[in-house]
Amino acid sequence: DQQVKQNSPSLSVQEGRISILNCDYTNSMFDYFLWYKKYPAEGPTFLISISSIKDKNEDGRFTVFLNKSAKHLSLHIVPSQPGDSAVYFCAASPNYGGATNKLIFGTGTLLAVQP
Amino acid sequence: GAGVSQTPSNKVTEKGKYVELRCDPISGHTALYWYRQSLGQGPEFLIYFQGTGAADDSGLPNDRFFAVRPEGSVSTLKIQRTERGDSAMYLCASSLNGGSETQYFGPGTRLLVL
Numbered sequence: 001d002q003q004v005k006q007n008s009p010s011l012s013v014q015e016g017r018i019s020i021l022n023c024d025y026t027n028s029m030f031d032y033f034l035w036y037k038k039y040p041a042e043g044p045t046f047l048i049s050i051s052s053i054k055d056k057n058e059d060g061r062f063t064v065f066l067n068k069s070a071k072h073l074s075l076h077i078v079p080s081q082p083g084d085s086a087v088y089f090c091a092a093s094p095n096y097g098g099a100t101n102k103l104i105f106g107t108g109t110l111l112a113v114q115p
Numbered sequence: 116g117a118g119v120s121q122t123p124s125n126k127v128t129e130k131g132k133y134v135e136l137r138c139d140p141i142s143g144h145t146a147l148y149w150y151r152q153s154l155g156q157g158p159e160f161l162i163y164f165q166g167t168g169a170a171d172d173s174g175l176p177n178d179r180f181f182a183v184r185p186e187g188s189v190s191t192l193k194i195q196r197t198e199r200g201d202s203a204m205y206l207c208a209s210s211l212n213g214g215s216e217t218q219y220f221g222p223g224t225r226l227l228v229l
Contacts, residue, residue: 101215103150107156
């Protein structure tokens with residue numbers, strides 16, 4: 001049972017355009033969401049996060065939007081650059097009274113930014 | 116400052132052998148996590164340490180897998196009687212205090228069981 005879903009395995013965009021990566025989740029106990037970027041043969045690199053008490057968080061070219069009623073979040077990258085080409089993972093952390101803080105990951109979306 | 120480091124970067128072993136994978140977290144981080152990533156999948160949680168103790172080991176797949184963090188810093192993931200299905204990327208992450216905060220990942224150890 002996949003609690004965090006990234007339904008698009010890949011996405012291709014032109015340099016300078018907006019990239020929108022989507023993520024859906026099923027567990028209403030998730031209270032913290034993160035996006036990681038991963039290059040081949042490297043560990044995931046933290047990009048941006050959002051708490052469930054917010055609906056938007058922005059950091060430079062990266063913005064994460066959270067729609068709790070729809071259990072949906074998205075990552076916007078604008079403008080996209082060729083160096084953004086990587087696999088992007090959405091992750092969520094459940095709040096079970098603070099007892100555990102494991103991250104539950106989606107399967108990733110491969111973003112290719114074409115020059 | 117130094118990030119999370121993991122050794123070895125690659126490990127090839129034979130079915131039935133014992134392996135140890137090491138993780139050095141970011142200095143001062145009390146929380147440490149192990150994840151496993153198979154091809155085409157996202158990382159899957161294995162175990163979480165808060166200090167020296169395993170606060171949550173619910174992700175360990177079976178009793179062949181064990182992890183320790185005796186001094187609250189370096190951690191070792193131990194796999195006994197390895198099987199071909201154990202082949203994966205093993206990732207370690209740390210965070211400052213645990214809780215709903217950012218986890219920082221190491222580069223991983225790629226394990227191949229022949």
